[in-house]
Amino acid sequence: MRTVTVSPRAKTLNDLLKRAKRSSLILQAADGQRFVLTSLEDWTAFEVGNGDDFDREVKATVENKKLMKHLASRRSGSKRIPLATVKEQLGIK
Numbered sequence: 269m270r271t272v273t274v275s276p277r278a279k280t281l282n283d284l285l286k287r288a289k290r291s292s293l294i295l296q297a298a299d300g301q302r303f304v305l306t307s308l309e310d311w312t313a314f315e316v317g318n319g320d321d322f323d324r325e326v327k328a329t330v331e332n333k334k335l336m337k338h339l340a341s342r343r344s345g346s347k348r349i350p351l352a353t354v355k356e357q358l359g360i361k
């Protein structure tokens with residue numbers, strides 16, 4: 269992902285940015301393609317990158333302590349049901 273600086277003279281786009289500060293927007297192009305415009309001020313995320321070195325990306329992801337803590341918290345709280353049990357309950361072989 270890259271950052272594009274918006275000129276102060278781009279009135280329409282700056283108006284949309286002001287609206288997105290208050291509430292996220294979905295922008296729809298004439299061809300129907302949709303885009304999300306949202307403020308990143310309070311956004312929490314991680315970026316692996318766009319390089320070809322997958323091993324480096326995996327290492328960067330694993331070293332992201334906040335992400336790993338989040339994943340561990342999601343993993344630890346729920347009861348697990350074996351796939352065979354689910355298939356049996358649904359009558360799937």
